[in-house]
Structure formats: C-alpha cells, structure tokens
Amino acid sequence: MPTPKISVTMPCYNCGETVHKALDSLLGQTCGDFEVVAVNDGSFDNTAGILAEYARRDSRIRILSIEHGGVVAAANAAIKAARGRYIARMDADDESLPGRLEAQSRLLDDSPDIGLVGCRIRFGGCRESCAGYAHYVDWTNTVVSHEAISLNRFVEFPVPNPSIMYRRECVNEHGMYRDGDFPEDYELLLRWLEAGVRMEKVDEELLVWNDPPTRLSRNHPRYDxxxxxxxxxxxxxxxxxxxxxxxxxxxxxxxxxxxxxxxxxxxxxxxxxxxxxxxxxxxxxxxxxxxxxxxxxxxxxxxxxxxxxxxxxxxxxxxxxxxxxxxxxxxxxxxxxxx
Known part of the structure; x- marks a missing residue:
C-alpha cells in the first residue's frame, strides 16, 4: 500500500455500539489520502468483529489487536503503527464531519510553523443533563489562535484530544502519551506547549464530540x-x-x-x-x-x-x-x- 498522508489513530475498547458511526464518518471524508489505525484494546464485546468487517470493506482501515492495557497503551500502539506524515486522533464514540481531515491537513500544509491543529467541535450530548460538559465545549470553541491556546492552557484543556492532528516530528521529538495519575491528553498538550510546539485551530466545526455515560473522562480517576x-x-x-x-x-x-x-x-x-x-x-x-x-x-x-x-x-x-x-x-x- 502507498504511504498515506494522514494516519488516524483510534483506540477501541468495548465500543461495538458506536465504532461503526466513527468509522463511517472517516470513510465519508472529502480527503481520501489517509489510513485508520484502529487498536482493539482487548475488547470482549463485538468490537473486533465490527472492525474486521470494515477492514474487509476498505483497505485503508488497519487493525491492531493487543491485550487490554488501557487507553494510553492503545493510543501509543496506534501512533507507533501510524505511517502518515500527519497523525490525527479519533475516539471510537465520536464522529468526524466530512471536511475534517482535509481542512486540518491543509492548515498544516500551509503553515509550517504550526505543529498541532485542532478545530471547533460540536457537542453531541444533552445540553440540559450535561450542562457542564456543554459549557466546556462552548469555551474551547472560543480558544482558536496559538496565543489564546497558550495563554489559556492552565484554565482547562483547550484543544480536546479527539480533535487533534499533528506532524509526526512532534511525537518523535517530544514524546507520546505518558501513563500516570493524570489526564494523559492534557499532559501531552502541556508538555508540547512547554517545548515550543505552536498550536492552532481550524475555525470550523469539524468534530462531533459525543458524551456517553461510559466516556473515560467521566469515570476514570485520572480525569477527575x-x-x-x-x-x-x-x-x-x-x-x-x-x-x-x-x-x-x-x-x-x-x-x-x-x-x-x-x-x-x-x-x-x-x-x-x-x-x-x-x-x-x-x-x-x-x-x-x-x-x-x-x-x-x-x-x-x-x-x-x-x-x-x-x-x-x-x-x-x-x-x-x-x-x-x-x-x-x-x-x-x-x-x-x-x-
């Protein structure tokens, strides 16, 4: 297979109810020069079967199966296997809008000084019952420029992890996700900003960030x-x-x-x-x-x-x-x- 421009890394754990929507959203992208590296993190539901079926239908979907080690191990396994010049993150319970990969890769193409890009996101949960999360999403959508991201890094996590795309050089130079008693995605962003990585957002809604009750950030102590x-x-x-x-x-x-x-x-x-x-x-x-x-x-x-x-x-x-x-x-x- 030719080397793709973009690798979309997607940890998958017991996500049989949602992963088909995530994959459909990627296969519907306006940019076709990508691969999906889906890591089955020891799932015991029907995740493996769904991933296998999608991989049979489209050769751009590559599957890795590992023993259950958690989201950090799965995310890093996907990064190690990624072949693209640009690496994007996608969660198996979210949906990328059709222009996401095209718009984010274009921003990286046009701005060699930028190492990581995000985007504005659409809240996919119930605004009434999940008001706190919805307000957080609204806030992230006001933080778009590098200056705003940098100066607001200690308020909240300004670039939601499922929305990011970055140059391979960033992870080579500054490291992958670290495991510990902290949110690994926020730590990575703080570490890369500290190292001088410039970050920017495409000023468009390009991701639907769903909020299921099983989301790790709602249940795991490392995200409290x-x-x-x-x-x-x-x-x-x-x-x-x-x-x-x-x-x-x-x-x-x-x-x-x-x-x-x-x-x-x-x-x-x-x-x-x-x-x-x-x-x-x-x-x-x-x-x-x-x-x-x-x-x-x-x-x-x-x-x-x-x-x-x-x-x-x-x-x-x-x-x-x-x-x-x-x-x-x-x-x-x-x-x-x-x-």
Missing part, C-alpha cells in the same frame, strides 16, 4: 478535577519560573477553601504567596496559613505583582480579567488564569 490540578500545577510552576518577573512570589485571586486547596499545590514547587485577594467582606482581613486575605481593590499596581486568578465559578474569570486589565495588567505578562 484533582488530577487535572495536580498535573497543571507541575507545568504552571515551571511556566512561572520562566515568565514571572517576580518569581517565586505570586498573588492569588480568590481565597475560598477550594481556591486555596488548588493553589496550595504550587507550594511544593517553591512558589510563594504574597496575599489572597477577595471581594467578600466576610473573608477580607483573615490570615490563612500566614497569608493575608486582602480586599481586591488593594491589589498592587501593574508591574508590582504577578497574579493567578483561581476562581472558577461561571463568569468569575471574565470579571477578574476585566478588573485586572482595568488596573493596567496584561495577560501573560502580569497574570495568567488558572481556573
């Missing part, structure tokens, strides 16, 4: 909120060491229990807190573990403090950003959001 903050803190501390002119001292926006719990993870990495800032008069004036809670209006002037907004309630990030910018603070220079 605490796991995200643990790995986030590792990379945030290193980012601060390079970018905070007042390092290791930071000023924390927010003083609630959850804010303090998450911010405290930085202390193990040598970061020091000058103060917490709040707008709640019941908290102002308190001292927590030797750190004072100060009225937000008393924050130092721009250039005299580096701030980390840790308040994650809806609308709070925007409010804090507007407040800091009104005081002359510049995103990335004087503050970076982390919730």
């Amino acid at each position: 909120v605490d796991a995200f903050y643990r790995i986030k803190s590792v990379y945030l501390a290193r980012w601060l060491a390079r970018n905070n002119p007042l390092h290791p001292v930071v000023h924390i926006l927010g003083s609630g229990r959850i804010t303090r719990k998450r911010a405290d993870l930085l202390l193990a990495h040598g970061v020091k807190f000058a103060a917490y800032y709040d707008i709640d008069p019941r908290k102002i004036g308190h001292v927590v573990n030797g750190v004072s809670v100060v009225d937000r209006n008393d924050i130092p002037g721009a250039g005299e403090a580096f701030c980390l907004p840790y308040v994650g309630s809806r609308g709070a990030r925007e409010d804090i950003t507007d407040f800091l910018r009104g005081r002359g603070y510049e995103l990335g220079r004087d503050f970076i959001p982390v919730a």
Whole structure:
C-alpha cells in the first residue's frame, strides 16, 4: 500500500455500539489520502468483529489487536503503527464531519510553523443533563489562535484530544502519551506547549464530540478535577519560573477553601504567596496559613505583582480579567488564569 498522508489513530475498547458511526464518518471524508489505525484494546464485546468487517470493506482501515492495557497503551500502539506524515486522533464514540481531515491537513500544509491543529467541535450530548460538559465545549470553541491556546492552557484543556492532528516530528521529538495519575491528553498538550510546539485551530466545526455515560473522562480517576490540578500545577510552576518577573512570589485571586486547596499545590514547587485577594467582606482581613486575605481593590499596581486568578465559578474569570486589565495588567505578562 502507498504511504498515506494522514494516519488516524483510534483506540477501541468495548465500543461495538458506536465504532461503526466513527468509522463511517472517516470513510465519508472529502480527503481520501489517509489510513485508520484502529487498536482493539482487548475488547470482549463485538468490537473486533465490527472492525474486521470494515477492514474487509476498505483497505485503508488497519487493525491492531493487543491485550487490554488501557487507553494510553492503545493510543501509543496506534501512533507507533501510524505511517502518515500527519497523525490525527479519533475516539471510537465520536464522529468526524466530512471536511475534517482535509481542512486540518491543509492548515498544516500551509503553515509550517504550526505543529498541532485542532478545530471547533460540536457537542453531541444533552445540553440540559450535561450542562457542564456543554459549557466546556462552548469555551474551547472560543480558544482558536496559538496565543489564546497558550495563554489559556492552565484554565482547562483547550484543544480536546479527539480533535487533534499533528506532524509526526512532534511525537518523535517530544514524546507520546505518558501513563500516570493524570489526564494523559492534557499532559501531552502541556508538555508540547512547554517545548515550543505552536498550536492552532481550524475555525470550523469539524468534530462531533459525543458524551456517553461510559466516556473515560467521566469515570476514570485520572480525569477527575484533582488530577487535572495536580498535573497543571507541575507545568504552571515551571511556566512561572520562566515568565514571572517576580518569581517565586505570586498573588492569588480568590481565597475560598477550594481556591486555596488548588493553589496550595504550587507550594511544593517553591512558589510563594504574597496575599489572597477577595471581594467578600466576610473573608477580607483573615490570615490563612500566614497569608493575608486582602480586599481586591488593594491589589498592587501593574508591574508590582504577578497574579493567578483561581476562581472558577461561571463568569468569575471574565470579571477578574476585566478588573485586572482595568488596573493596567496584561495577560501573560502580569497574570495568567488558572481556573
């Protein structure tokens, strides 16, 4: 077989109810120069049979069967077997819209400085019962440029994993997914950004991101909120060491229990807190573990403090950003959001 331009890597585990839709969406792409590397990760339902049937119908579908080792092992096995110049990720419960591979590969063709591309995504779940996930999807669709992705990397995962396509050189130089007590996809993105990989999104909806109850991010402890903050803190501390002119001292926006719990993870990495800032008069004036809670209006002037907004309630990030910018603070220079 000729070497394809694009390899779509797809871990498959007990996905017999959904994988046919994922494969149909790939076989319906406007770009035909691709292969699908589907890794059957020890499934015990009818996944293997479905994959075999699709492979008989279309030679672009290649199947690897491995003992069940989890999504990281399956994803890395697919990457190792991929032959394409560009490598895309696809989950077996999602659907790629017809122009996805063409649009993403074109962006990589036209922009040699970009290493990884994503796209805007369409939420495929119930917005009423899964409102949190839906709001997250809406937020990711506002983060399109490299600058936006870079400056929002510590808020949430800005480029959903099933939507990515990247150059083979990126994985060769910066490594595949790592296994651990953290979300492997978020860790990879943070690691590649730290290494200088430029990332951009095609400003179009190109993926339907479904939200079944069996989705790993809903059920596995490596994807819970605490796991995200643990790995986030590792990379945030290193980012601060390079970018905070007042390092290791930071000023924390927010003083609630959850804010303090998450911010405290930085202390193990040598970061020091000058103060917490709040707008709640019941908290102002308190001292927590030797750190004072100060009225937000008393924050130092721009250039005299580096701030980390840790308040994650809806609308709070925007409010804090507007407040800091009104005081002359510049995103990335004087503050970076982390919730």
